[in-house]
Amino acid sequence: MNIKYLSQRAAQAIDVELMAPGGGGFVFEQLVELAGFSVAQAITKEYHHDKYPRVVVFSGPGNNGLDGLVAARHLTHFGYRPKIYYPKRADKPTNNGLMRQCTELDIPFVDTPEAGLQDSDLVVDAIFGFSFSGEVRQPFVSAIEALKKTQLPTVSGNLNNIGFEPSMLVSLTAPKEGVKHFKGLHYLGGRFVSKSMEKKWDLNLPQYPGTDQCVKLC
Amino acid sequence: MNIKYLSQRAAQAIDVELMAPGGGGFVFEQLVELAGFSVAQAITKEYHHDKYPRVVVFSGPGNNGLDGLVAARHLTHFGYRPKIYYPKRADKPTNNGLMRQCTELDIPFVDTPEAGLQDSDLVVDAIFGFSFSGEVRQPFVSAIEALKKTQLPTVSGNLNNIGFEPSMLVSLTAPKEGVKHFKGLHYLGGRFVSKSMEKKWDLNLPQYPGTDQCVKLC
Numbered sequence: 001m002n003i004k005y006l007s008q009r010a011a012q013a014i015d016v017e018l019m020a021p022g023g024g025g026f027v028f029e030q031l032v033e034l035a036g037f038s039v040a041q042a043i044t045k046e047y048h049h050d051k052y053p054r055v056v057v058f059s060g061p062g063n064n065g066l067d068g069l070v071a072a073r074h075l076t077h078f079g080y081r082p083k084i085y086y087p088k089r090a091d092k093p094t095n096n097g098l099m100r101q102c103t104e105l106d107i108p109f110v111d112t113p114e115a116g117l118q119d120s121d122l123v124v125d126a127i128f129g130f131s132f133s134g135e136v137r138q139p140f141v142s143a144i145e146a147l148k149k150t151q152l153p154t155v156s157g158n159l160n161n162i163g164f165e166p167s168m169l170v171s172l173t174a175p176k177e178g179v180k181h182f183k184g185l186h187y188l189g190g191r192f193v194s195k196s197m198e199k200k201w202d203l204n205l206p207q208y209p210g211t212d213q214c215v216k217l218c
Numbered sequence: 219m220n221i222k223y224l225s226q227r228a229a230q231a232i233d234v235e236l237m238a239p240g241g242g243g244f245v246f247e248q249l250v251e252l253a254g255f256s257v258a259q260a261i262t263k264e265y266h267h268d269k270y271p272r273v274v275v276f277s278g279p280g281n282n283g284l285d286g287l288v289a290a291r292h293l294t295h296f297g298y299r300p301k302i303y304y305p306k307r308a309d310k311p312t313n314n315g316l317m318r319q320c321t322e323l324d325i326p327f328v329d330t331p332e333a334g335l336q337d338s339d340l341v342v343d344a345i346f347g348f349s350f351s352g353e354v355r356q357p358f359v360s361a362i363e364a365l366k367k368t369q370l371p372t373v374s375g376n377l378n379n380i381g382f383e384p385s386m387l388v389s390l391t392a393p394k395e396g397v398k399h400f401k402g403l404h405y406l407g408g409r410f411v412s413k414s415m416e417k418k419w420d421l422n423l424p425q426y427p428g429t430d431q432c433v434k435l436c
Contacts, residue, residue, distance in 0.1 A: 021314070023318075024319060025314070025317070025319045030247050030251050033251050033252070044428065097239070100242075100243025103243075105412050105413070192295070194322045194323050195323070
């Protein structure tokens with residue numbers, strides 16, 4: 001499969017184009033909904049709730065963290081019992097709404113990475129997105145340290161150069177260059193790219209099966 | 219199965235509660251996305267794109283029409299070739315965005331019900347929602363007349379007292395009282411209701427299978 005690995009610049013340009021009124025025409029809330037759903041669905045394919053019922057989602061301060069909140073909500077509907085560690089919350093309507101949706105489903109928010117990992121079967125790392133750069137700050141230094149040490153299977157939305165390798169990766173829209181050599185389970189999500197955008201960016205996306213919002217790459 | 223059939227008033231109250239900042243916390247764009255996805259997925263369960271590739275969506279002037287636009291988009295990704303009859307379009311950002319998403323996927327918009335039905339294998343009726351009341355006006359009088367005459371299978375989001383009975387119905391959130399005696403295929407969609415709302419409204423919802431966003435009622 002000759003799938004394209006996107007540079008960070010191309011991935012950012014595609015995100016902009018998806019939301020351009022004369023481009024994809026999406027609003028952010030739609031894309032985060034479909035992205036979070038993709039992640040939750042991909043998790044069900046590899047970590048069934050019979051064996052991994054207790055999931056902790058580590059949500060970072062940016063959009064990747066919001067994907068994590070949406071994933072937690074869908075996981076609840078799918079039969080999992082998630083909890084969320086979300087220490088840096090922007091006070092914006094979208095963030096508040098996505099948090100409220102989780103609270104409405106009785107998903108607890110925990111105060112420390114340790115409280116998140118305790119009595120959990122699976123970790124979702126939604127700390128940083130592909131566009132993260134710069135220095136990791138607290139409390140995420142400690143959160144990443146905790147992820148490095150845990151023996152639990154971990155599912156990440158991205159690989160960042162933060163010294164932590166997850167068991168499974170769910171790339172969104174298209175995989176990024178930084179994940180080319182990743183050896184774990186790899187899914188693609190985000191079934192919302194038009195044929196014309198796929199062609200323009202030479203993405204060569206794989207076929208999604210049935211109505212699935214994710215597809216296994218390896 | 220002792221599923222509850224909702225009065226129009228209760229259904230409207232639930233819609234309000236789903237979007238209340240201290241209630242469900244959803245924004246409209248999320249709910250329309252999940253609703254339209256439910257409809258598209260339910261269609262794949264009964265009318266496979268191998269046999270019914272050409273779908274026409276009749277979209278009405280309100281929110282039900284927007285569900286139709288989202289369904290058309292997902293149907294395209296699922297392998298169908300939809301077209302849309304959407305004669306009364308409000309010039310609002312959400313409506314324009316949902317239309318743009320269809321145009322970006324090369325979904326054609328047609329000008330008459332007849333042009334929609336021609337060379338189609340399946341019809342999606344997204345003309346009126348459950349809260350429609352009053353007199354049907356043109357061009358929807360003609361559109362409904364065309365639906366009454368067609369031999370094609372038809373999938374509706376609602377039953378309205380408009381003298382037209384679809385082959386299949388996709389109720390959203392919970393079925394409404396008006397559909398109690400419907401004899402066709404019946405699916406439920408809208409897997410976003412919390413346990414506390416389900417209890418409060420005594421909905422007694424069925425279990426959705428796996429990650430499906432729709433469930434067959436009969």
